[in-house]
Amino acid sequence: MAQSTAAPTPTTQTLAPLPLRAVAPWAVFVGILMLVLLYFVGAEQGATALVSGEGVHEWVHDARHLLGFPCH
Amino acid sequence: MNSVTVRTLLVRGMLAGLGAGVLAFVFAFLVGEGPVDAAIAFEEAGSHEHGHGGEELVSRTVQSTAGLATGVLVFGVAIGGIAALAFCFALGRIGRFGARSTAALTALAGFLLLYLLPILKYPANPPAVGNPDTIGKRTILFVGMIALSVLLGIAAILLGRKLAPSWGNWNATIAAGVAFVTVVAVVMAVLPEGDNTPKGFPATDLWEFRVASIGLQAVLWAAFGLLFGFLAERVLEPKRARDEVASLAV
Secondary structure: OOOOOOOOOHHHOOOOOOOHHHHHHHHHHHHHHHHHHHHHHHOEOOOEOOOOOOHHHHHOHHHHHHHOOOOO | OOHHHHHHHHHHHHHHHHHHHHHHHHHHHHHHHHHHHHHHHHHHHOOOOOOOOOOOOOOHHHHHHHHHHHHHHHHHHHHHHHHHHHHHHHOOOOOOOOHHHHHHHHHHHHHHHHHHHHHHHOOOOOOOOOOHHHHHHHHHHHHHHHHHHHHHHHHHHHHHHHHHHHHOHHHHHHHHHHHHHHHHHHHHHHOOOOOOOOOOOOHHHHHHHHHHHHHHHHHHHHHHHHHHHHHHHHHHOHHHHHHHHHHHHO
């Protein structure tokens, strides 16, 4: 009992890290896609505009304020 | 454990973000719309020279329902995807945590680094607070503050990992935490101030708006972390997930 080489219990099994080479392509591609989504919710037609007009800004107006983005 | 696992986790992260977004929308609609309406009333009672008076492109009813839902749900999906990727990097690298605790810690880090620290310096503002002429500067400062807090957060995690073997997990985590808080405090002290609140804007409205904003983000991240943990465990530790369900049935 005094030995500290007890077999690991099933509940404390350590998970193997996912190889970085498997994560990196997803991180780059989907990461950028997600940032584009955040841009449209958070900043489009505010500080800068890719689409002219006020439609995007007005549509997500309340969400932009409440999520914490500077709106206008 | 390969690229397919990452893809599965990513899809589940975005779904968890969508689910969390639904809850956050309900919270924002019930708690946040009152203060937003109060701020718009203040805006309209004041100057008529600029702002959203006159022709309305999107009505207030649509803004507070479909518009709010669109924004919060898209935000939920986006942070769900980003947090799922962060989870893939963190898994098995930040200590002996299972899928659910790693998911919960990832969500906590997301809430702190992407929202809570940045708004301590540049708080969320309701309509009528914030000068439209400075929107560019304020956006750059806000995004810059987010980028800095994320970079410093990653640095703190790496520092903690480096110290852990010699100092032990608790001491290493405390040391990295103290270093993180110290550097963040210096950064916040150095960065320029945001805008002042216009004269006469009701303090209660401002407080209620900001509490609603913090609540919205807290609901979103908490729901995401718990939901994604549930979904990720079924991918990464199917046996453990089955045992949990089995123990419920006993």
